[in-house]
Amino acid sequence: MKKFVNDPKNYVPEMLEGLALANPDTLRYVPDYNLIMRADAPRADKVSIIQGSGSGHEPAHVMAVGPGMLDAACPGDVFAAPPTDYVYETIKLLGTPKGVLLLVNNYTGDRMAFDMAQELAEAEDVNVRTLFIDDDVSVQDSTYTVGRRGVAGNFFVMKAVGAAAERGADLDEIYRIGEKVNSVTRTMGMALTACTPPAKGAPLFDLPADEIEMGVGIHGEPGRRRVKLMPADEIVDELLDAVVTDLPFESGDRVALMVNGLGGTPISELYIVYRRAHNQLADRGITVGRNYVGEYCTSLDMAGASITLVRLDDEIESLLADPAEIAIRVF
Amino acid sequence: MKKFVNDPKNYVPEMLEGLALANPDTLRYVPDYNLIMRADAPRADKVSIIQGSGSGHEPAHVMAVGPGMLDAACPGDVFAAPPTDYVYETIKLLGTPKGVLLLVNNYTGDRMAFDMAQELAEAEDVNVRTLFIDDDVSVQDSTYTVGRRGVAGNFFVMKAVGAAAERGADLDEIYRIGEKVNSVTRTMGMALTACTPPAKGAPLFDLPADEIEMGVGIHGEPGRRRVKLMPADEIVDELLDAVVTDLPFESGDRVALMVNGLGGTPISELYIVYRRAHNQLADRGITVGRNYVGEYCTSLDMAGASITLVRLDDEIESLLADPAEIAIRVF
Numbered sequence: 001m002k003k004f005v006n007d008p009k010n011y012v013p014e015m016l017e018g019l020a021l022a023n024p025d026t027l028r029y030v031p032d033y034n035l036i037m038r039a040d041a042p043r044a045d046k047v048s049i050i051q052g053s054g055s056g057h058e059p060a061h062v063m064a065v066g067p068g069m070l071d072a073a074c075p076g077d078v079f080a081a082p083p084t085d086y087v088y089e090t091i092k093l094l095g096t097p098k099g100v101l102l103l104v105n106n107y108t109g110d111r112m113a114f115d116m117a118q119e120l121a122e123a124e125d126v127n128v129r130t131l132f133i134d135d136d137v138s139v140q141d142s143t144y145t146v147g148r149r150g151v152a153g154n155f156f157v158m159k160a161v162g163a164a165a166e167r168g169a170d171l172d173e174i175y176r177i178g179e180k181v182n183s184v185t186r187t188m189g190m191a192l193t194a195c196t197p198p199a200k201g202a203p204l205f206d207l208p209a210d211e212i213e214m215g216v217g218i219h220g221e222p223g224r225r226r227v228k229l230m231p232a233d234e235i236v237d238e239l240l241d242a243v244v245t246d247l248p249f250e251s252g253d254r255v256a257l258m259v260n261g262l263g264g265t266p267i268s269e270l271y272i273v274y275r276r277a278h279n280q281l282a283d284r285g286i287t288v289g290r291n292y293v294g295e296y297c298t299s300l301d302m303a304g305a306s307i308t309l310v311r312l313d314d315e316i317e318s319l320l321a322d323p324a325e326i327a328i329r330v331f
Numbered sequence: 332m333k334k335f336v337n338d339p340k341n342y343v344p345e346m347l348e349g350l351a352l353a354n355p356d357t358l359r360y361v362p363d364y365n366l367i368m369r370a371d372a373p374r375a376d377k378v379s380i381i382q383g384s385g386s387g388h389e390p391a392h393v394m395a396v397g398p399g400m401l402d403a404a405c406p407g408d409v410f411a412a413p414p415t416d417y418v419y420e421t422i423k424l425l426g427t428p429k430g431v432l433l434l435v436n437n438y439t440g441d442r443m444a445f446d447m448a449q450e451l452a453e454a455e456d457v458n459v460r461t462l463f464i465d466d467d468v469s470v471q472d473s474t475y476t477v478g479r480r481g482v483a484g485n486f487f488v489m490k491a492v493g494a495a496a497e498r499g500a501d502l503d504e505i506y507r508i509g510e511k512v513n514s515v516t517r518t519m520g521m522a523l524t525a526c527t528p529p530a531k532g533a534p535l536f537d538l539p540a541d542e543i544e545m546g547v548g549i550h551g552e553p554g555r556r557r558v559k560l561m562p563a564d565e566i567v568d569e570l571l572d573a574v575v576t577d578l579p580f581e582s583g584d585r586v587a588l589m590v591n592g593l594g595g596t597p598i599s600e601l602y603i604v605y606r607r608a609h610n611q612l613a614d615r616g617i618t619v620g621r622n623y624v625g626e627y628c629t630s631l632d633m634a635g636a637s638i639t640l641v642r643l644d645d646e647i648e649s650l651l652a653d654p655a656e657i658a659i660r661v662f
Contacts, residue, residue, distance in 0.1 A: 002523040002524055002540070002543070002560065002634055003523070003563075003596075003600055003634075004523075004563035004566065004567075004600035004601070004603050004604050004636065005562070005563055005600070005603065006562045006563050006564055006603070007562075011599070011603070014563075014602075014603045014606055015599050015600075015602045015603050015606075016602075017606045018602035018603055018604070018605040018606030018607075018609070018624075019602050019605075021605065021609045021610070022602070022605055022609070022622045022624055055599070056599065058597065058598050058599040058602075059598060063598070064662075069662065155662065159662055192333035192334070192335075193333055209333070231336070231337045231338075232334075232335035232336055232337050233337055235335065263597040264595045264597070264632065264634075265334075265335065265632070266389065266594040266595070266626075266629055266631055266632050267389050267390060267394070267626065267629075267659075268346050268386070268387065268389040268629075268631070269334055269335040269336070269346075269632075270335070270349075271345075271346045271347075271349035271350050271353070271389075272335050272336065272337070272342070272345045272346050272349055273335050273349070274349040274350075274352065274353055275345055275346075275348045275349030275352055276349075278349070278352045278353070279352070291353045292660070292662070293349075293353055294659065294660070294661070295597075295598065298597055298598075298599075300597055300599070301595065301596070301597050301600075301634070303333055303334075303595075303632070305335065324661075324662050326661060326662060328598075328625065328661045329623070329625075329661070330625070330655075330657060330659045330660070330661065331395070331400065331486065331490055331623070331655050331657060
């Protein structure tokens with residue numbers, strides 16, 4: 001295993017410690033609950049937004065904490081749901097008079113942890129709602145889900161509800177917005193290579209040198225099919241067709257287009273993917289109103305990418321355009 | 332070769348086309364000269380800043396074009412210097428009454444192309460100066476250089492001269508600032524794996540599964556030594572010691588610290604590296620005033636990282652703090 005890792009047990013806490021050291025004025029790391037939160041949270045004048053999930057998907061979600069996005073992220077270990085009591089303590093820490101919205105990608109383990117934590121918090125009169133995200137069109141049920149999986153499209157939900165919370169919206173209104181964004185967001189990804197979890201020390205699954213996995217999950221779960229390696233444009237066409245026909249997106253639509261790297265793919269290749277996706281959408285009469293090219297929701301060091309489309313309307317586009325300040329800086 | 336690639340000959344132009352499609356209002360792609368420039372350049376009221384180099388190091392340098400950074404980047408093919416006539420045409424396109432500053436990482440091929448292009452442009456009365464960047468402490472001479480190599484530290488030079496140009500400084504003053512930043516910037520990198528150039532279709536060099544290359548160059552050139560795979564903290568300590576003792580950085584210094592991924596390493600691991608580097612600097616009495624964690628100057632899909640330190644003073648820190656708007660967005 002060729003990684004920057006010390007004891008694999010400390011992979012997540014050491015990463016979180018590094019993140020907090022790099023952002024001393026804006027983020028706070030609470031080791032007791034494996035928690036990253038805004039230094040100025042909770043703020044009594046707004047709903048708190050919390051997302052939890054397994055680790056190994058960075059920048060999701062610990063690096064998406066900041067004004068206009070999340071108030072806190074409570075990650076589990078690599079590819080593992082956070083413990084219920086950590087989620088519960090996080091809700092209590094972040095509770096405000098306006099309430100708390102929990103964002104959860106649709107995986108059975110995460111749902112269980114967050115459902116129980118919500119019940120515990122409600123017993124102490126914290127006003128909590130939970131929104132499940134399920135943007136992955138690849139499969140209907142999967143290794144770790146009943147129903148569709150939640151993947152990179154969750155960034156659009158986070159951004160929209162984060163902006164609405166910053167504007168002062170109430171919990172029901174924020175929930176409505178999050179549900180609406182999720183309902184018009186579709187994603188599909190594919191793997192060129194498997195990922196290597198630090199605790200396992202070897203690739204999580206076997207993917208021959210001349211094969212790729214179309215529709216792969218972000219924990220390496222099987223997708224739709226294994227095929228021989230193809231040119232970039234053919235890969236993009238297959239992903240895009242699956243995404244476009246699912247909602248469906250139609251001629252005249254205005255969309256946000258995200259090309260998301262899965263961890264091991266350089267940004268040069270992501271722009272080759274972007275080029276094809278943008279041009280193919282133009283051919284279908286679909287306009288790209290906003291675009292996002294980079295790493296958002298990864299699968300450790302997996303080489304591969306996902307494509308997300310969001311159907312924009314004035315409300316969603318306005319929320320996506322609001323400022324956000326998160327820990328992933330550029331220069 | 333598991334990559335998003337069509338015909339490898341089109342790797343660079345397809346990437347540049349994607350970049351321009353994703354930034355229609357701010358960037359312009361000039362296919363004739365393989366050129367990415369600000370849509371509003373040249374601006375008569377400022378010095379134009381141009382950086383050229385081989386491709387394969389993205390986001391350097393084509394994604395560093397924008398207000399407060401570069402006015403244009405003229406990349407060559409993967410790991411190859413841009414042709415002299417492309418550089419010459421770029422200088423002419425970007426020429427302003429205040430002049431042009433060329434930034435060149437110190438590689439023999441790039442120096443030749445830029446020296447000749449500068450001479451051609453000067454014969455047509457364009458006011459041009461060239462600044463060479465050589466921040467890599469790993470080796471004194473190398474496969475492709477006389478003297479030290481220029482690597483990720485060049486982002487600090489770009490940022491400082493870009494800010495100074497935006498403030499309206501003249502060419503000599505901007506050159507002075509760039510030279511000063513380069514003189515207090517030091518970098519060393521290491522490879523966990525080799526990179527795979529698209530045209531070759533196979534790893535550029537052989538690195539056994541249990542070995543790493545300390546001091547590797549960004550084209551896979553040999554570094555200081557090959558050693559057995561080590562825990563993350565030990566790798567960081569060796570890189571940091573080489574960087575700190577070279578200037579040297581001393582107790583009481585205030586620095587910018589960059590942890591740069593080489594293309595195949597996920598950001599989770601880069602924060603594990605950051606944690607150790609930050610703490611080790613604190614132990615040495617060195618304060619991190621600004622930090623940068625992510626991919627800046629990569630080597631295609633190489634797994635690995637480099638560490639850069641810049642000794643800050645009020646002038647440099649003020650220039651680094653100025654706003655910059657480049658094509659690498661987050662949310």
